[in-house]
Amino acid sequence: MPLTDAAVRNAKPGEKPTRLFDGGGLYLEISTAGGKWWRLKYRFNGKEKRISLGVYPAIGLKDARERRDKAKKELAKGVDPGEARKAQKAATLDRAANSFEVIAREWFARQKPGWASGHADKIIQRLEKDVFPWLGGRPVAEIAAPELLTVLRRIEERGAHDTAHRALQNCGQVFRYAVATGRAERDPSGDLRGALPPVKHEHYAAITDPVKMGELLRAIDGFQGTFIVKCALLLAPMLFVRPGELRLAEWSGFNLEKAEWRYLVTKTKTEHLVPLPTQAVAILRELHALTGQRQHVFPGRDPHKPMSGAAINAALRRMGYDTRTEITGHGFRAMARTILHEELQVKPEVIEHQLAHRVPDTLGTAYNRTKFLKERRTMMQQWADYLVCMKQGAQVIPLPAQG
Structure with a gap:
């Protein structure tokens, strides 16, 4: 006799697993613990086989019969429903593995x-x-x-x-x-390609007018914040490295006797060398007395960590500058690149090497920390002297272009 919903629902477990048959090979197997599984018994190539059609009550009697009928159609086509399931499961796993x-x-x-x-x-x-x-x-x-x-x-x-x-x-x-x-x-x-509208990239806000730059330098000189942040502000335009590289600077990378700073460029993981002008060495020696026993040159509130990535821009805003339209920490790089070339007539390739930009040479070397090192030392001191003059409001006469 075909099963009914009531018969399936009220079926009780016995001392041994029991089976309630519905016809066409479909039956409900009840475990001694009370679990109920739908099974289908069928023959393929003369061999008796069984497959699971789901667990009751998640799969009701009607659903179980539909699954039985689907399996019967596969058998009629010469397909083993058990093997078809294995293939489908393997394909699903393969799709998931290659998502x-x-x-x-x-x-x-x-x-x-x-x-x-x-x-x-x-x-x-x-x-x-x-x-x-x-x-x-x-x-x-x-x-x-x-x-x-x-x-x-x-x-x-x-x-x-x-x-x-x-x-x-x-x-x-x-x-x-x-x-x-x-x-x-x-x-x-x-x-x-071409489906997205082009993006108009905005450059970091930067001051490139010498007069306005002098005003900024005087504002930095009068900064009333912490000594550590003020030192970072003084060095930012002088060394014009990326803000993150300045913030993460470690004392182990500095040799104040040789007036050099070596570090790994975060963007390219290549070693970079920054010649230090005398003004920078003086600032660092003074700062060393405060933070020299720590890992970071500019520690934050937590002495074991560097200062916040927002510290420089926050200080600029505190001085009254709009970091979106006037000057940002990254803008010191554009300021140096523009004025060094236009006002001090430094060769672009020397500036680009000091900026740690990709500058392939005739041998295809994209980065070379020692390239133009003599010229870069001269340039960095010339730049620091220029900043001092601008801060004082003096007129600067450019030196002859480097040969």
């Missing part, structure tokens, strides 16, 4: 050792926030250009146009890695 997120995290893990920590953090956060929620579970080989574009449009809608372009670039890198490792056949991101 966009799995491939992206694998690519990220391989690339991360060669990146600065800040750069790596931005990439993985961008993927986790803007890409994985929509594409993470999709098989990487099945993602098409329109689906990727939908994700990028979602980023654009909140006004993050630059992030959308960067997300497209990162996705393209993931797809190309998938192609290279045999998990995809092509990179769909290439089909989106």
